[in-house]
Amino acid sequence: MSEGGPILEVRDLFKTYGGVHAVNGVTFTAERGAITGLIGPNGAGKSTALNVIGGFLSPDGGRVIFDGEDVTGWPMHRLARRGLVRTFQLARVFGGLTTIENLLVAAPGHRGESAWGILAGKRYWGTQEKQLILQAREMLRSFGMEAKADEYARNLSGGQKRAVETMRALMMRPKLLLLDEPMAGLSPSLSRQLEDLFLKLTGEGMSLLLVEHGLDTVERICGKVVVMAQGKVLSEGKMTELRTRKEVQDAYVIG
Amino acid sequence: MLVQAVEAIGFGIATGAVIALGAVGFSVQFGMSNILNITYGSLMTLGAYMGLYLIDRGINAWVALLIAGMVIGVVSVGFHRWLLAPLVRKGTRAFAIVIVTVSAGVVLQYVIVAFAGPDAKSYGEQSGQTFRFAGFLLTASQVAIIVLTLVLMLGLHLLLTRTTLGRAMRATASNRILAQSCGINTDLISDTAWLLSGALCGAAGVALAITTVSFDFTLGPIFLIPMIAAAVLGGIGQPYGAMVGGLVVGIAGELAASFANPEYSEVVAFAILILMLLLRPSGLFGSASATRRLAA
Amino acid sequence: MEYYVVVLLVYLGTDLLAAWGLNLEFGVSGIANLAFIVTIAAGAYAYAICTLGPPAAMGNFQQYVGGFTLPFPVAVAAGTLTGAVVGVLIGITGLKRLRPDYQAVAMLVVSLMAATIVSADTGFLNGNAGLGLIPAPFSDQDPEFQRWAYVAIVAVCCIAGYLVLRRFTDGPIGRTLRAMRDDEYAAAAIGKDIVAMRLMVQAVGGAFGGLSGALLVAFIGGWSPGAWNYIETLALLTAVIVGGMGNNRGVTIGTFLIAILILQGVQFLPQSINTIRIGLREDLGWIVLGVLTIVFIWTRPQGVVAEKRPRYGGSP
Numbered sequence: 023m024s025e026g027g028p029i030l031e032v033r034d035l036f037k038t039y040g041g042v043h044a045v046n047g048v049t050f051t052a053e054r055g056a057i058t059g060l061i062g063p064n065g066a067g068k069s070t071a072l073n074v075i076g077g078f079l080s081p082d083g084g085r086v087i088f089d090g091e092d093v094t095g096w097p098m099h100r101l102a103r104r105g106l107v108r109t110f111q112l113a114r115v116f117g118g119l120t121t122i123e124n125l126l127v128a129a130p131g132h133r134g135e136s137a138w139g140i141l142a143g144k145r146y147w148g149t150q151e152k153q154l155i156l157q158a159r160e161m162l163r164s165f166g167m168e169a170k171a172d173e174y175a176r177n178l179s180g181g182q183k184r185a186v187e188t189m190r191a192l193m194m195r196p197k198l199l200l201l202d203e204p205m206a207g208l209s210p211s212l213s214r215q216l217e218d219l220f221l222k223l224t225g226e227g228m229s230l231l232l233v234e235h236g237l238d239t240v241e242r243i244c245g246k247v248v249v250m251a252q253g254k255v256l257s258e259g260k261m262t263e264l265r266t267r268k269e270v271q272d273a274y275v276i277g
Numbered sequence: 278m279l280v281q282a283v284e285a286i287g288f289g290i291a292t293g294a295v296i297a298l299g300a301v302g303f304s305v306q307f308g309m310s311n312i313l314n315i316t317y318g319s320l321m322t323l324g325a326y327m328g329l330y331l332i333d334r335g336i337n338a339w340v341a342l343l344i345a346g347m348v349i350g351v352v353s354v355g356f357h358r359w360l361l362a363p364l365v366r367k368g369t370r371a372f373a374i375v376i377v378t379v380s381a382g383v384v385l386q387y388v389i390v391a392f393a394g395p396d397a398k399s400y401g402e403q404s405g406q407t408f409r410f411a412g413f414l415l416t417a418s419q420v421a422i423i424v425l426t427l428v429l430m431l432g433l434h435l436l437l438t439r440t441t442l443g444r445a446m447r448a449t450a451s452n453r454i455l456a457q458s459c460g461i462n463t464d465l466i467s468d469t470a471w472l473l474s475g476a477l478c479g480a481a482g483v484a485l486a487i488t489t490v491s492f493d494f495t496l497g498p499i500f501l502i503p504m505i506a507a508a509v510l511g512g513i514g515q516p517y518g519a520m521v522g523g524l525v526v527g528i529a530g531e532l533a534a535s536f537a538n539p540e541y542s543e544v545v546a547f548a549i550l551i552l553m554l555l556l557r558p559s560g561l562f563g564s565a566s567a568t569r570r571l572a573a
Numbered sequence: 574m575e576y577y578v579v580v581l582l583v584y585l586g587t588d589l590l591a592a593w594g595l596n597l598e599f600g601v602s603g604i605a606n607l608a609f610i611v612t613i614a615a616g617a618y619a620y621a622i623c624t625l626g627p628p629a630a631m632g633n634f635q636q637y638v639g640g641f642t643l644p645f646p647v648a649v650a651a652g653t654l655t656g657a658v659v660g661v662l663i664g665i666t667g668l669k670r671l672r673p674d675y676q677a678v679a680m681l682v683v684s685l686m687a688a689t690i691v692s693a694d695t696g697f698l699n700g701n702a703g704l705g706l707i708p709a710p711f712s713d714q715d716p717e718f719q720r721w722a723y724v725a726i727v728a729v730c731c732i733a734g735y736l737v738l739r740r741f742t743d744g745p746i747g748r749t750l751r752a753m754r755d756d757e758y759a760a761a762a763i764g765k766d767i768v769a770m771r772l773m774v775q776a777v778g779g780a781f782g783g784l785s786g787a788l789l790v791a792f793i794g795g796w797s798p799g800a801w802n803y804i805e806t807l808a809l810l811t812a813v814i815v816g817g818m819g820n821n822r823g824v825t826i827g828t829f830l831i832a833i834l835i836l837q838g839v840q841f842l843p844q845s846i847n848t849i850r851i852g853l854r855e856d857l858g859w860i861v862l863g864v865l866t867i868v869f870i871w872t873r874p875q876g877v878v879a880e881k882r883p884r885y886g887g888s889p
Contacts, residue, residue, distance in 0.1 A: 076762075078758070078762075097761070098758070098761040098762050099760075099761040099762075099763075099764050099765055099766050099767065102761070102762060102763055102764035103764045107762070107763070107764075108762060109762075110759070110762070114756050114758070114759040114762075115759075116751070116752045116755040116756055116759065116760075117755055117756075118751055118754065118755045118819075118880075119748065119751055119752060119755065120882060120883065120884075122885055123748055123883060123885075124752075126745070126748060126885075127745075127748050127749055127752045127760075127763065128763040128764075130764055132745045132749075133745075134744050134745030134746055135745050135746050135749055137773075139745075139746075140740050140741060140744075140746050141740060143740060143744075144744065147744070147745060151744075151745065155885050171885070172882065172884050172885075174882070190763060191763075194763060194764065312674075313674050313675065313677075313678050315678070315681075360867070364870070364871065367871075369870065369874070370673065371672060371673055371674035372605050372673040372674050372676075372677055373870050373874060374674065375674040375677045375678065376677070376807075376810065376814070376866065376870065377866070377867050377870055379681070379807060380807065380811075380862075380863040380864075380866040380867050381863065381867060383804060383807060383859055383860075383862070383863040384859075384860050384863035384864055384867075387856040387857075387859045387860045387863075388860060390856050391853060391856050391857070391860070502682060502685065505678065505682075538693060540689070540692070540693035541693065543689050544686065544689055544690060544693070547682055547685065547686040547689065548686075550679075550682050551666070551679065551682060551683065551686065554669070554671065554675065554679045554682075555666065555669050555679075558669075558671055558675065
């Protein structure tokens with residue numbers, strides 16, 4: 023939509039969840055083509071905030087501006103179509119579909135899914151399908167999973183499922199990708215590979231917002247970092263500066 | 278017209294008592310095992326037919342009710358222990374379990390028909406004297422059933438709140454794993470809950486047969502709907518809610534039958550159930566946990 | 574005997590159409606529509622009130638709305654369309670995000686409610702007595718020709734229906750529907766409009782149901798609430814579960830097994846069984862059906878023919 027300006031603006035976001043003000047007036051922006059980190063102690067409301075931004079939960083107050091457009095309260099699928107894509111903390115693959123199908127199904131705007139496309143049949147969407155298959159195979163190759171292409175996704179290991187979830191999100195060519203603890207449970211080498219991938223993606227223009235506990239990762243790849251505690255934004259800036267700020271140190275010790 | 282309304286309310290209390298009886302049993306089963314046991318309907322029918330068998334052999338209707346209740350209680354425990362619980366352990370989805378209970382209900386229903394035939398049965402004249410008080414017009418049987426329901430409900434309440442068993446049951450129903458870690462034998466508690474609720478189911482079946490002029494093999498399934506409506510209305514899994522729900526459904530049904538088409542008393546129960554499911558599945562008194570259990 | 578073969582073929586054809594519709598909704602898309610029978614009934618009633626003349630012209634012995642005396646193809650189309658509309662209406666009631674088993678019970682109740690309302694209102698569709706003397710096509714021809722012509726009509730509808738069905742169960746849309754079946758939230762997260770897809774599926778499934786009902790009622794000539802109680806959905810569901818959920822071949826085999834072998838097969842049991850009690854053979858059929866469903870859910874929930882694993886362009 024707009025050429026410049028932040029890819030995401032969150033203003034005064036409120037969400038009550040389970041009787042608690044989980045998100046209690048959160049305001050921050052995420053820059054275009056950058057990796058923004060969202061950190062904070064447990065219970066700070068980071069995941070809830072991400073869920074609200076991603077459309078999984080509806081906000082009780084405040085605004086979410088994505089790519090210059092007010093998308094507050096939009097349902098998940100509409101956000102996804104606009105380019106705001108989220109992944110889940112616990113990988114949710116389509117178990118009854120094969121690995122490659124998990125990727126294919128994520129492709130946006132498939133002609134085979136329109137009313138006309140269904141009735142017209144293969145002649146209408148066959149070419150697009152072939153291209154998608156090539157694209158999906160390429161992505162599987164880059165993640166080292168081409169051998170599992172025809173395996174039912176429910177039979178994959180936990181780490182493989184996470185990879186599928188990430189690949190699926192990427193197949194959607196998102197403008198902004200929301201990631202909830204993408205490194206959790208990954209080995210250091212896999213973590214590194216994923217970090218490199220994220221840097222490569224932002225190099226190509228994608229923006230990322232990630233909730234992450236591993237502060238080394240955050241320091242290595244994030245541009246701006248937003249610190250949340252008790253439902254509010256405590257501080258923001260580069261990780262190296264934040265480490266020195268007293269309120270951030272206190273939050274992590276106490277919160 | 279007021280007289281008509283009051284009379285209808287009186288009938289409603291009587292019908293409501295039976296509905297409450299069944300609804301409480303159904304609710305307990307759901308609360309304990311998280312299963313919507315549609316076979317409950319056919320088990321009520323079985324209870325009714327068993328009662329018939331006993332009455333035809335000269336046994337008093339109320340004794341028959343007790344006996345049938347106990348038998349259906351045992352059958353229910355077996356049904357849960359050897360069919361439903363293993364399926365749950367295997368990881369069968371909730372939907373498939375419902376299909377199993379519906380199928381089992383169909384099988385049971387047609388087994389009953391195979392043995393007893395499809396024609397209408399009757400317990401014969403059971404009503405006894407008619408009493409008129411406070412504008413209500415009730416037969417002795419209806420009064421007896423109301424009293425019976427009150428006694429059973431009180432008994433259940435005392436059991437749940439004053440006994441160790443009752444506490445264990447409430448603990449298991451609310452958090453099975455936690456209860457296990459407290460040393461509660463949850464399987465045994467489960468079985469007990471199914472025994473008791475199964476007994477209520479059988480008793481409800483006989484009570485239904487007593488209050489209706491005649492019945493056939495569709496008795497249970499037909500009355501299951503108002504009972505589920507009552508259970509959902511009161512917040513499924515909550516026996517107390519089911520009691521209140523039973524009254525509401527009973528009275529609403531009788532009022533509809535009295536002032537509109539008698540056929541519509543059934544439709545009222547359907548409507549209540551659908552509306553509740555669509556608008557407020559946790560019921561009027563539902564707890565947050567019920568909502569969590571019910572939301573997809 | 575020859576007449577009996579005709580009956581069997583017509584029943585098989587209409588059951589297949591219905592099973593395919595239910596399979597699209599339940600097996601492929603994960604929509605637990607236990608009120609499916611209502612779409613079949615809707616199609617049947619729509620056909621009836623389209624082909625019958627006005628109630629007065631028939632001596633007013635049955636009361637109903639409509640009575641348009643339309644020809645067969647129009648009436649069948651009307652039946653199909655009505656099935657689709659009813660399918661969407663049922664779909665709308667099922668949109669509330671409820672636990673699947675709760676939803677199943679809700680659908681069952683919708684089915685019962687529909688039956689009760691139709692039974693109670695005698696002016697709408699002649700209540701409990703139902704409609705009779707419903708015209709069939711070719712009635713002015715030689716009876717043998719009429720019968721076999723009808724089999725041909727049903728066969729053509731089945732072939733056409735199957736081709737349309739494949740469009741929905743295969744290809745990208747089939748993939749998306751199965752994703753929806755597996756995890757609705759995740760499907761929404763990747764941009765799929767769940768509500769639109771569910772309603773579309775229930776419209777198409779309902780259309781299959783309506784077509785099935787219309788073709789069936791034209792053959793039988795009569796239709797009443799007794800013909801479509803909730804147990805009938807169970808029979809179809811068993812066919813889908815036993816045959817193999819989600820895949821068309823399996824469902825076809827399942828329908829053949831259930832509709833023909835069991836429900837019709839009991840006719841071949843010795844007559845002596847029926848002397849014990851009239852209708853005992855049909856009761857046995859239902860018992861076998863129920864037991865079969867339970868056995869399959871216990872031992873082989875994927876059905877006789879498991880879903881085929883889709884492969885894309887060969888392994889690397």
